[in-house]
Amino acid sequence: MAPTTFGSNQIAALALLLLSLTAGVSATNPKANEYKSADCSGDKNFSHAANGLTWVTMDDSSHCVYLANQDWSHRTWQAYSDKTSNGGLCWGDVLGNLDGEEHNLDTTYSKRIKCLLNCATNSGASRYDMCRPVGSYIKKENAAYRGSPW
Numbered sequence: 168m169a170p171t172t173f174g175s176n177q178i179a180a181l182a183l184l185l186l187s188l189t190a191g192v193s194a195t196n197p198k199a200n201e202y203k204s205a206d207c208s209g210d211k212n213f214s215h216a217a218n219g220l221t222w223v224t225m226d227d228s229s230h231c232v233y234l235a236n237q238d239w240s241h242r243t244w245q246a247y248s249d250k251t252s253n254g255g256l257c258w259g260d261v262l263g264n265l266d267g268e269e270h271n272l273d274t275t276y277s278k279r280i281k282c283l284l285n286c287a288t289n290s291g292a293s294r295y296d297m298c299r300p301v302g303s304y305i306k307k308e309n310a311a312y313r314g315s316p317w
Contacts, residue, residue, distance in 0.1 A: 195237050196220065197285050199244065201229035207269040222257060223283045224250040225272055232283070233269050241289040245298050246275070249307070250282040256310035257282035261303050264288070286313075 198216035202209060212229045225232065236242050243266070249259030262276040265283070272280045286298035295313050299305065 196235075197237060197242075198233070198235040199223040199283055200233045201226055202231040202233070203228055205230045205271050205273070207231040207233045221285050222255070223285075224253050224255055224257075225281050225283070226253065230273055231269055231271050232280070234265060234267050234283075236267060236285065239267060241287060241292070242285060243288050243298060245284040245286055245301075246270075246280040247282040247284065247305070248278040248280075251307060251310055255282075257284050258305045258307045258310040261299050261301050261305065263301050264298065 196216050196218050197220040198214070199220070200207075200211050200215065201213040203212045213226055215223045216235075234244050236244065243264040245257070245264055246262040247257035247259050248262055250257060259281075260278060262278060262280060265275070270280070284298070287293070287296040288298055297313070299313070
């Protein structure tokens with residue numbers, strides 16, 4: 168069997184296909200982009216996007232967050248009133264579950280959103296990936312624990 172050769176048009180089409188597939192994959196990663204503005208306009212303050220992104224702490228200078236998720240039918244972002252540190256974990260009051268798009272960190276709830284947890288909402292999810300009950304209080308020493316009590 169003779170080796171297959173590709174013309175420049177075929178190579179360009181293949182490169183375009185691969186580029187579009189790569190762009191589609193990165194667009195589906197969970198993301199939480201922080202903005203200094205109250206309406207998520209202007210330049211990003213901080214950008215968080217990665218496959219498996221779980222905990223995201225909000226910088227004190229941010230006032231809005233734009234959220235995306237791989238599958239909104241089985242996952243959500245939970246808002247928390249406290250963070251252990253920048254780049255740390257969520258603790259305090261579980262303020263609520265946030266859908267996609269823009270959320271003002273200062274006015275969405277009666278307390279400022281300081282941390283976000285990407286978690287599962289479906290009953291078949293692992294107990295270590297399940298969201299905590301909205302309205303519950305998580306002690307700082309239990310911030311990393313997401314087991315059966317939740």
